[in-house]
Amino acid sequence: MKTDSTDEKALLKGLAINDRKSVETIYKLYYNMVQTLIINNNGSADDARDIFQETVIVLYEKAKSGSFELTAQLKTYVYSVSRRLWLKKLQQQQKYLPNVAGLDETVPVDEEIESHGQRNSEFQMMEKALLHLGEPCRSLIEAFYLQKRSMTEIAGHFGYTNADNAKNQKYKCLMRLRKLFFAEFKNNDV
């Protein structure tokens, strides 16, 4: 399947708004390429899935930031990002390979990888903080901030007498989450 640059732009736009069709297209276009790269370089099918999904997330972040200017073909970009991510992972596992075999044509993606790593660790901190929050705080926060449900709906669902009660509870939970998150943040910085 060949894509020209207008198609690619539309694809990225779709990606930015979490459009399922665009994700599917990207999957169909590039998954096999990335999988071949990983499998040929000491990886498993699971590794391939992880790396590919991370690559798409990098794309998604870039597309959402709005400042994304494709300087090369999207395919080259995807390949470069996957390759870098895989090398990083290999390095972490201390299985460093001096040169990853495959197509050599790549574009520099260091900036993207770095900011992606940063964001990734922030999200992981948030996930951890949520995990430590415990119930019912976690469900409450997730229902309001993640699933964006209305306060009255939540009050009914969680069995609070009225929305104000639920709201107070939610704020208390939020403050605890903040504390946990920033504690995690400081921990990681040190």
Add this chain to the structure above:
Amino acid sequence: MQDLQLLDAIERFLRGEMSPEEMASFEQLRKSNPEVDEKVVEHTMFLHQIDQFSEWKSFKGTLHDVHNQLLESGDITEEAPRASVIQLWRKYKRVMAVAASIAGITTLLIASMATYYTQKKTASDLQRLRGEYKSEITKKTNEVINKVQERITKAPENTPVRFGGTGFLIDGKGYIATDEHVVNGASSVVVQNSKGQEFRTRIIYTNKETDLAILKIEDDDFRSVGPLPYGIRKSGTDLGEPLFILGFPREEIVYNEGYMSAKTGYNGDTLSFQLGVSANPGNSGGPVFNKNGEVVGVITARQTQAVGVVFAVSSKNIFRSLEDVKKDTSFQNIRLTLYSSIKNLDRVQQIKKIEEGVFMVKCY
């Protein structure tokens, strides 16, 4: 709950749910109170973080769904990794070839060095203390033998004793340790205790390397002696430790005293040690005791050009031999005594107790 109210205000402010008047007073508050302003900024950032997190999560969810869906519809297939061994082989062929040749060369070198440095154990200046019963000697001790033969003899008929040594019980059920060279070449082995009773035995283990052999008494006349009075020492012995030996250099049990004189045996052999004691042919296979009545070794040989230089295999080799013996399931029940029960007795009493466990080994 001022904080809660503030949080609520901030969220309503961010969502644009405030009335114009409220908005104005909120702005006013922010301007006049830097603390509040800071909180607003901080919370805004935190909410933004949560927002992004939520988007990230839902995007991940989409990815996951799409992956599974496409996998099911067959648009993508998960390739199995190539057999990694083959891949490794391809990758490291050269390295492996080099490594293999280095390993090969090293092995050859070590093997040749080992052969070069290994001393021939049976050098001419070392005498095995196995008693050779030549016909003259048999004549000399005719009286004794005659007496012995009056009792029930277990020896094969019309065959003189060819050679012999000493052995000792390592398990009261009738397991005897002695030297390999004592029983080497024997067609049948009979042991005789200090009271003169004879028992038929079978050789169940020999090891030329450590020069140890283990015999099992297989005789209806033998009664288990129960727990042995002496123990067998698992660890080493110290230089200068007083030692004593019991053995059968003649038809009678003979006691002798000495000391540990070197930690290694003939030509630096680490399996054995040297002791200063006088020993004679027939002492081979005899136990070496320390002052606590623990077996620390088994006498093997003496040096011919020197007086009082005797070698013994360390007792820990008995434990090793036994591991081999126990591979045969019928010998699983052998138990070595570790602790001596005659520790604080005086020597005469110790010997009286030990005597029972020391046997003359006669080979036909």
